Amino acid sequence: xxxxxxxxxxxxxxxxxxxxxxxxxxxxxxxxxxxxxxxxxxxxxxxxxxxxxxxxxxxxxxxxxxxxxxxxxxxxxxxxxxxxxxxxxxxxxxxxxxxxxxxxxxxxxxxxxxxxxxxxxxxxxxxxxxxxxxxxxxxxxxxxxxxxxxxxxxxxxxxxxxxxxxxxxxxxxxxxxxxxxxxxxxxxxxxxxxxxxxxxxxxxxxxxxxxxxxxxxxxxxxxxxxxxxxxxxxxxxxxxxxxxxxxxxxxxxxxxxxxxxxxxxxxxxxxxxxxxxxxxxxxxxxxxxxxxxxxxxxxxxxxxxxxxxxxxxxxxxxxxxxxxxxxxxxx
Numbered sequence: 194x195x196x197x198x199x200x201x202x203x204x205x206x207x208x209x210x211x212x213x214x215x216x217x218x219x220x221x222x223x224x225x226x227x228x229x230x231x232x233x234x235x236x237x238x239x240x241x242x243x244x245x246x247x248x249x250x251x252x253x254x255x256x257x258x259x260x261x262x263x264x265x266x267x268x269x270x271x272x273x274x275x276x277x278x279x280x281x282x283x284x285x286x287x288x289x290x291x292x293x294x295x296x297x298x299x300x301x302x303x304x305x306x307x308x309x310x311x312x313x314x315x316x317x318x319x320x321x322x323x324x325x326x327x328x329x330x331x332x333x334x335x336x337x338x339x340x341x342x343x344x345x346x347x348x349x350x351x352x353x354x355x356x357x358x359x360x361x362x363x364x365x366x367x368x369x370x371x372x373x374x375x376x377x378x379x380x381x382x383x384x385x386x387x388x389x390x391x392x393x394x395x396x397x398x399x400x401x402x403x404x405x406x407x408x409x410x411x412x413x414x415x416x417x418x419x420x421x422x423x424x425x426x427x428x429x430x431x432x433x434x435x436x437x438x439x440x441x442x443x444x445x446x447x448x449x450x451x452x453x454x455x456x457x458x459x460x461x462x463x464x465x466x467x468x469x470x471x472x473x474x475x476x477x478x479x480x481x482x483x484x485x486x487x488x489x490x491x492x493x494x495x496x497x498x499x500x501x502x503x504x505x506x507x508x509x510x511x512x513x514x515x516x517x518x519x520x521x522x523x524x
Contacts, residue, residue, distance in 0.1 A: 195237050196221060197229055197234055199248060200230065237261075237524040238262075239263070241262070242265045249294055249297065263519065263520075265302045266301050267304070267433065269433065271311060299523055300318070300321060301321070303321065305322065306322055307457070308322075326439070327442075327507045327509070331415070335416035342421035348379045353378055353424045355382045356419075357384045357437045362429065363428070363432075368380065369398050373406075374477065379407070380406045419444040423446070425438070425446045427448060428450075428451050442501060443501060444501070464500045
């Protein structure tokens with residue numbers, strides 16, 4: 194079997210989508226499946242990761258040649274807003290476009306059950322839930338980098354941290370306000386920091402953040418982020434899955450998330466803490482309460498250990514079997 198594995202805008206897209214594609218190609222190698230990354234359509238299946246104009250054009254050609262089409266649903270209108278400059282303007286017309294584009298596929302790959310429920314409001318194309326997975330090998334040896342990265346960014350334990358694009362949708366305002374409310378803790382958000390791509394509000398939040406809130410930008414060795422951090426704080430409002438969350442769990446870090454549907458598979462008090470708004474308590478108040486609880490090193494160790502155990506179900510080895518079944522079914 195040969196797969197035409199295409200990633201439109203490959204040289205420009207970063208973050209979780211790019212990481213997912215890297216994982217998929219490692220899986221194809223594990224499965225000993227032949228694949229090409231150019232949309233030649235000389236294959237048994239056409240698998241695209243972004244439904245841009247060229248992907249749509251290729252999908253139409255594939256359909257005319259009876260080549261089955263698999264499409265990833267990395268992008269939804271719901272998670273597009275509050276991301277980069279102009280994305281709020283584009284989010285509204287994006288949904289009807291995606292409804293049409295995803296409808297061209299024979300099978301859709303959704304990274305989570307939450308994402309599948311959203312996509313089922315877009316199209317009746319059959320869906321399969323396959324996690325983006327976590328590359329456990331990529332994190333090997335991260336513990337040895339702790340002193341180096343804490344000294345580099347002047348961080349003292351316990352460090353509250355996050356990994357990924359610094360954007361408003363991921364809870365930037367909450368993250369900064371938490372640092373302001375908890376001046377005795379260090380906060381660090383590791384991720385691309387090109388302010389020319391950010392909206393005005395995002396830029397303001399970064400520039401006016403308190404001294405204990407650090408934005409180191411992109412780092413070449415992401416292991417340094419997991420070495421330097423103690424508590425993975427993920428106050429995102431909308432997420433299709435969250436590869437960085439899976440990596441933090443794999444690294445045995447206690448995770449603190451906003452109580453949203455995306456994270457319904459996590460169990461509060463067992464493999465994470467969830468910050469829920471209730472009564473007069475705001476979202477920030479709930480995060481403050483949770484971080485105060487996580488000052489307890491024993492609680493951090495217990496949650497981190499349980500998170501590491503839970504993360505094993507997202508290993509690339511497990512995900513590979515699901516891809517094998519999917520390709521055999523469509524082809």
